[in-house]
Amino acid sequence: MAEASRILYTTLIPSFSPIHKTYIPQYSPTILRKHPIHCSVSTSDSTKTTGVQSIPWGCEIDSLENASALQRWLSESGLPIQKMAIERVDVGERGLVALKNIRKGEKLLFVPPALVITADSEWGCPEAGEVLKKNSVPDWPLLATYLISEASLMESSRWNNYISALPRQPYSLLYWSRTELDQYLEASQIRERAIERITNVVGTYNDLRLRIFSQYPLLFPEEVFNLETFKWSFGILFSRLVRLPSMNGKVALVPWADMLNHSCEVETFLDYDRSSKGIVFTTDRPYEPGEQVFISYGKKSNGELLLSYGFVPREGTNPSDSVELPLSLKKSDSNYKEKLEALKKHGLSASQCFPVQVTGWPLELMAYAYLAVSPSSMRGQFEEMAAAVSNKTTTKKDMRYPEIEEQALQFILDSCESSISKYNKFLQGSGSLDLDVTSPKQLNRRLFLKQLAIDLCTTEQRILFRTQYILRRRLRDMRSGELRALRIFDAFGKLFK
């Protein structure tokens, strides 16, 4: 479900496919190795390639100096006069603030395509770009390498002002160590997603290094193109890349537009506007001078926002919030093997996670619960249940098996309560911090991460409490209904004795 919303919206975090899964080299690198090519810019001055210390890799975002330089450079480079300016803000540290009254329904920004970075952008070091393109490197790793390459060129890159204004340390779970993830996010399934993402980024870098960078050390010196710089560039992509629906879903970094922070209270998103030939968004509320202007990064849960952007919205403000509930087949089930086979046929495994919202849970979760509790006598239905778990049923109507509904609901309730106790353990153990995480620089790292984890776990646990309440009520109603039916049946029996 979250995946679908990612595609519908111009989200700032499109799905990222790790290079080692998708990338097929189209020529033998040995051919080029025999004729090494040098990047004319980076090799002419040794400090550009080896003087890594001097590459700034963005800036501290609480300093607005580089942001002002960015703003000047953008207007000199064709960005029309704006109704907003970059300022220090309460939400998101730096953001775009209205300079004038802005109406609801007004188009803003108009960033021309020449100021947008895509996989087709010209490289400051064209030879490096050629090598990546000849190797059919997909957009994400290509853009990550592009950012590093341009950053290393410093003033020689046309994006110098943009890169200098990027955060030196983008806030995202990519920057959390394994110990921090284990310590603070053990209760949340987001920990798994973060580990998976870090593994993909490391895998992608290793793949590029083995196949390409090591073959062209002059174009891609390890002092510049290494895991640390890749984590930085992927952190930038995860928190700033947009997918533009009107450009066939092309992914792009849009300077200036990427200074907009997210609000769960607006629905407007960035897109290419054919009539003005620029990147715009249309406001869905008015703004007064001095107010921060927001866009939506997509209908994402708090966990997904923390994963990619490193923040958690205030409690109760995100209508798209959800929590992943893990369910598993019981190993002691005498039909375990058959049920697992049925799941495997649909690309699923014995343990699955399902997104639960305060408004309810998906049909797929219910189908999984039916499968998990169904007895041997229902073996003939395992297949259709597994198909419903994978959302591949032909009929999309709510599937029901009244004879095992009570067990299925109890099964979900047990999983829900086991998750709640994990959150309890973390939240009770962490005490009650109540720090203002909108100014992260003022906190030390440990407190900052802990507060983020507490905010996330509190909102996720709330959803589970609500689910627990609904399940308990349904089960109580079912059971009291059954009891009443039994009593009536009993009374009838006595009547005819």
Ligand SMILES: C[S@@+](CC[C@H](N)C(=O)[O-])C[C@H]1O[C@@H](n2cnc3c(N)ncnc32)[C@H](O)[C@@H]1O
């Ligand atoms: C696309 S950038 C927006 C501009 C960013 N504030 C900057 O100064 O570069 C996304 C980053 O902004 C911050 N951000 C965006 N919306 C936020 C929000 N509602 N609350 C806290 N931080 C937010 C997060 O650090 C996120 O990774």
